[in-house]
Amino acid sequence: MIRKIIHIDEEKCNGCGACANACHEGAIGMIDGKAKLLREDYCDGLGDCLPACPTGAITFEEREAAAYDEEAARKNQTEKSAQLFNWPVQIKLAPVSAPYFDGANLLIAADCTAYAYASFHGKFIRNHVVLIGCPKLDAVDYSEKLTEIIRQNEIRSVSVVRMEVPCCGGMEHAVKTALQNSGKVIPWNVTVVSIDGKILER
Structure with missing residues (x-):
């Protein structure tokens, strides 16, 4: 028509x-x-x-x-x-600078978290620019790229969602290092998800 x-x-x-x-x-x-x-x-x-x-x-x-x-x-x-605001979402593929980063609340998540935690989209993705990765499978130090993303854009806040497993500590460490190396003071928080899909107290 x-x-x-x-x-x-x-x-x-x-x-x-x-x-x-x-x-x-x-x-x-x-x-x-x-x-x-x-x-x-x-x-x-x-x-x-x-x-x-x-x-x-x-x-x-x-x-x-x-x-x-x-x-x-x-x-x-x-x-x-439940809709993604940006694409691509893989840390390795994401650009260092993009208009959607300016003024963004950045969510950096281990890719297993979206499968382990049933309400992941509704609880974490809404109103966030999303980056995902797996420090064990990618075998790369995310901190360098994350540093440049934070340094080159006006990021409002950073939320990290990781699994409770030890290898996921690499994701949290990369974000912490990137925030320190960026020279900016940005509010950030970490949420840990258990392998049976619960949010753990820290």
Whole structure:
């Protein structure tokens, strides 16, 4: 059907993510530092995202598009807390500098935690830029890259989620080292998840 729907000019997009936050239906997401219309059928054509865009990258157009699916969009809205805000999420693949890092609450998690703790998305990911890794499998010192991410961007806070197993101590150590080496004073916290999916007191 022909209907009014948003158009995102990637050349103008600065990757700030304001439009993705403003879109109540979850039709917009951030992919490789650029806003993308992920689902035509989630876009209601009302344009809540337009005034949120600081660069004027979003406009309306009339074109052939899937019909707005209000029921699916409403369901997606209730699950929106489980959506990633940034991509890629692997520490090794993530850029050192990206617009979505500025003013971000950074979540650095061991990749097993999302499987061990059932409510991981709702409790930890919401309103966070996410980086994940496994210090044992990657066999790399994350502290150097994390130092540059923290140093080059205006990170608001850092949350670490790790497993209780000894090898996951490498993740916590890398973040602590990165914070020290960055020369910045940023609030940070650590949550430890047990292998049976419980949050442990420290």
